[in-house]
Amino acid sequence: MARSARxxxxxxxxxxxxxxxxxxxxxxxxEVNKRTVYRDIAALQATRVPVEGxxxxxxxxxxxxxxxxxMFTPExxxxxxxxxxxxxxxxxxxxxxxxxxxxAKIDAVLPPxxxxxxxxxxxxxxxxxxxxxxxxxxxxxxxxxxERKLKLRYRDQADSLTERIVCPLAIVYYIEGVLLAGFCExxxxxxxxxxxxxxxxxxxxxxxxxxxxxxxxxxRETHDIFYYERQRGAPGKxxxxxxxxx
DNA sequence: GGACAAGTAAGAGTTTCCGA
DNA sequence: TCGGAAACTCTTACTTGTCC
Numbered sequence: 001m002a003r004s005a006r007x008x009x010x011x012x013x014x015x016x017x018x019x020x021x022x023x024x025x026x027x028x029x030x031e032v033n034k035r036t037v038y039r040d041i042a043a044l045q046a047t048r049v050p051v052e053g054x055x056x057x058x059x060x061x062x063x064x065x066x067x068x069x070x071m072f073t074p075e076x077x078x079x080x081x082x083x084x085x086x087x088x089x090x091x092x093x094x095x096x097x098x099x100x101x102x103x104a105k106i107d108a109v110l111p112p113x114x115x116x117x118x119x120x121x122x123x124x125x126x127x128x129x130x131x132x133x134x135x136x137x138x139x140x141x142x143x144x145x146x147e148r149k150l151k152l153r154y155r156d157q158a159d160s161l162t163e164r165i166v167c168p169l170a171i172v173y174y175i176e177g178v179l180l181a182g183f184c185e186x187x188x189x190x191x192x193x194x195x196x197x198x199x200x201x202x203x204x205x206x207x208x209x210x211x212x213x214x215x216x217x218x219x220r221e222t223h224d225i226f227y228y229e230r231q232r233g234a235p236g237k238x239x240x241x242x243x244x245x246x
Numbered sequence: 247g248g249a250c251a252a253g254t255a256a257g258a259g260t261t262t263c264c265g266a
Numbered sequence: 267t268c269g270g271a272a273a274c275t276c277t278t279a280c281t282t283g284t285c286c
Contacts, residue, residue, distance in 0.1 A: 022257085023258075032268080033268070033270075034259095034269095035268075035271095036268060036269070038259075038261090041259095053258085
């Protein structure tokens with residue numbers, strides 16, 4: 001491991017450590033000699049990284065030290081690029097725009113020689129991307145955050161159009177589609193709505209009341225959100241799963 | 247017996263020297 | 267640049283001795 005990468009790792013260890021870390025422990029994790037750790041920490045302290053050591057205690061990173069954005073490793077840059085690029089496949093145009101903005105911001109703050117996000121060799125195909133939503137997914141995400149009920153006009157598999165009041169709980173992203181999970185007052189049960197079949201959506205000025213956390217907990221406990229994903233390779237719906245995708 | 251100070255041991259950081 | 271070894275320093279916790 002290069003020295004710069006090792007120094008970066010030391011900062012990461014100290015940032016996430018719940019208790020002081022001894023040089024011996026750091027050396028063990030980095031698979032280097034304790035002497036090397038002392039040298040690296042001295043180098044960090046020389047660059048004003050607030051690493052503090054105490055005999056008999058270990059090393060800590062003083063609160064308030066944040067990693068500047070330039071400290072992304074090439075692999076982290078690639079992870080960010082792929083992750084943000086995959087958003088383009090969700091059919092959620094506002095999320096896609098936010099992702100593009102984020103990539104631009106990260107690119108702008110990377111110092112030279114920059115492992116540029118724009119010049120990465122990883123690409124995400126737009127082929128077979130999920131159809132764009134007919135309604136604003138931004139509004140639906142906002143309704144989930146604020147626990148506000150939605151009034152949906154929804155076209156189901158049989159092409160019949162219904163209007164229903166839904167407590168939106170979550171959005172589940174699959175490669176093939178995006179589902180809105182919610183408690184449907186029309187059916188008095190949990191339902192999963194395909195994003196592309198939602199014809200219209202209004203956020204109502206009615207919140208969930210005190211039921212939001214309970215509904216979400218019940219939904220997580222009784223539904224296997226990855227059932228449809230697994231179904232292709234491992235058929236067999238779990239006993240407890242009462243998922244209904246319409 | 248309780249409170250306090252001094253002594254001691256253990257753990258860990260720091261430094262130096264040397265060689266690969 | 268890194269690792270090994272040794273000596274030193276510092277802090278903490280525990281033990282021991284003394285005094286009231």
